Each structure stands twice: as C-alpha cells, then as structure tokens.
Amino acid sequence: MPRFAANLSMMFTEVPFLDRFDAAAQAGFTAVEFLFPYEHPAEAVGERLKRNGLTQALFNLPPGDWNAGEKGFAALPARFADLKASLETALPYAKATGVKRLHLMAGIANRGERVAIEAFYKSVAWAAEFFGPHGIDIVLEPINSRNVPGYFLNDFGFARDLIHELRLPNLKLQFDIYHCQIIHGDVTMRLREMMPIIGHVQIASIPSRNEPDGEELNYPFLFAELDRLGYAGFVGCEYNPRGKTTDGLAWFKPYAGVKP
Numbered sequence: 001m002p003r004f005a006a007n008l009s010m011m012f013t014e015v016p017f018l019d020r021f022d023a024a025a026q027a028g029f030t031a032v033e034f035l036f037p038y039e040h041p042a043e044a045v046g047e048r049l050k051r052n053g054l055t056q057a058l059f060n061l062p063p064g065d066w067n068a069g070e071k072g073f074a075a076l077p078a079r080f081a082d083l084k085a086s087l088e089t090a091l092p093y094a095k096a097t098g099v100k101r102l103h104l105m106a107g108i109a110n111r112g113e114r115v116a117i118e119a120f121y122k123s124v125a126w127a128a129e130f131f132g133p134h135g136i137d138i139v140l141e142p143i144n145s146r147n148v149p150g151y152f153l154n155d156f157g158f159a160r161d162l163i164h165e166l167r168l169p170n171l172k173l174q175f176d177i178y179h180c181q182i183i184h185g186d187v188t189m190r191l192r193e194m195m196p197i198i199g200h201v202q203i204a205s206i207p208s209r210n211e212p213d214g215e216e217l218n219y220p221f222l223f224a225e226l227d228r229l230g231y232a233g234f235v236g237c238e239y240n241p242r243g244k245t246t247d248g249l250a251w252f253k254p255y256a257g258v259k260p
C-alpha cells in the first residue's frame with residue numbers, strides 16, 4: 001500500500017504553514033512534504049513534525065527568488081556560488097526534520113545550450129556529493145513546460161540518462177506523475193522502466209492538478225502498479241484541493257494511518 005505524504009505547500013492551506021502539520025496528522029497522514037521551509041526556523045519545523053509523529057518525506061533546496069520567477073539555479077553557470085550556498089542553507093532543515101531526500105531544482109535555462117548542460121551536471125554532482133555523507137538523496141524532477149515555461153529539466157529521458165551517466169548512489173529521479181502525463185504520457189510504462197532510479201513519486205489529477213480521484217488517469221490502478229513494482233518510497237500528494245482540503249480526502253480514506 002503506498003505511503004502518502006501530504007504536500008503542505010498545497011494542502012491544508014486553510015491554516016498557517018506550521019499548523020498544517022497538525023492538520024495533516026489529524027487527517028490521517030503519517031508523512032508530509034512541502035516546497036520550501038526557509039521562512040520558518042528549522043527548529044520550529046522539526047518540532048511540529050515530531051510533535052505530530054510525522055515523517056518528512058521531501059522538501060526542495062532553496063530556489064532563489066521564487067516570487068521573481070526563479071526556479072532554482074543548478075543549470076545557470078553564473079550561479080554556482082548561489083547553488084553552493086543554498087546547500088548550506090538547507091542543511092539545518094534537513095537535520096531538524098531528518099529528511100532523506102531533497103529536490104534540486106534546475107532553473108530557467110535553455111537545454112539546447114552546452115553551458116547550461118555542463119552547469120547542471122556540475123551542480124547535480126556537487127549537491128549529491130555534499131549531502132551523501134549525511135545519508136540524504138538528491139532527487140531531480142522533470143517539470144512540464146505548461147506550468148513552468150522555459151524550465152531546463154522538462155524531459156524524463158534526459159533526467160534518466162543523466163542519473164545513469166553520473167552513477168552517484170544518492171542521485172535519484174522525482175517521478176511526478178502529473179508532469180509525466182503532461183510531458184510524455186505512457187505513465188505506467190515509464191514507471192516500469194524507471195523504477196530502479198525513482199526516489200520519490202508525486203500525484204495529482206490531470207489536467208486540473210486537483211485530488212487524484214478522476215480526470216485523465218486511473219490512480220487506483222497506478223497505486224496498485226507502484227505496489228506491483230515494489231516501490232517502497234513516498235507518494236507526495238502535490239495537488240490543489242478543489243475546496244476545503246478535508247472535504248476532498250475521500251480518495252485517501254483507505255490509506256489513512258499507514259505507517260512509514
């Protein structure tokens with residue numbers, strides 16, 4: 001049975017960020033993820049997590065100025081110093097939460113340019129080697145160009161090849177099913193092919209990015225497929241609830257309370 005993690009950047013936004021841990025636990029989640037914790041002290045985040053007996057499944061490394069449109073800088077050659085600094089910023093949050101995987105965002109850059117590709121390889125290797133001694137994986141997530149125009153990493157095949165080429169034991173793929181369906185389709189066959197390198201999975205309905213209970217994909221089939229494939233990681237619920245978060249959790253009822 002999949003182990004679901006509530007995404008606290010998108011779910012339970014009816015309450016302030018730190019209160020979302022309590023709300024997720026009350027709803028039956030045993031794990032959480034979110035995009036960025038950096039506006040809050042690391043100790044406060046860790047305290048909410050532990051108070052609720054939650055496991056931190058994932059969060060993202062600092063992306064730069066998100067409100068100005070930055071989406072990370074791993075593929076931006078001129079931003080390598082920022083990349084290195086961002087790893088130091090994230091480390092206390094990783095320690096406070098005990099997270100075992102961090103998402104490194106690529107940034108807005110042209111994958112047709114060699115300098116961007118070289119910068120990305122260099123940043124990915126640096127980040128993985130930085131966090132390896134801490135027992136933390138770096139995960140890379142292809143993101144569709146409809147949601148994030150110009151995003152460097154918008155192809156699952158490119159991410160797979162890079163992971164195979166770099167051969168770093170703590171470098172994995174973040175397989176967001178929502179993005180995969182929009183970019184390529186053929187989700188089940190891609191899950192089967194890429195399972196050995198998948199470090200994290202995320203879900204949402206397609207195309208609306210709401211609860212995984214309808215529209216284009218048959219999620220009960222995909223959840224069973226993850227089990228058939230022996231996937232033991234987390235499944236992040238990265239969706240925008242249609243209404244109140246708890247009103248949209250009927251799909252989750254059979255899975256509530258599953259221990260990580």
Ligand SMILES: O=C(O)[C@@H](O)C(=O)CO
Pocket residue numbers: 035060103141143176179202238
């Ligand atoms: O799919 C997404 O958008 C997220 O997983 C993310 O990390 C970047 O926004």
Ligand SMILES: [Mg+2]
Pocket residue numbers: 141176202238
């Ligand atoms: Mg995602």
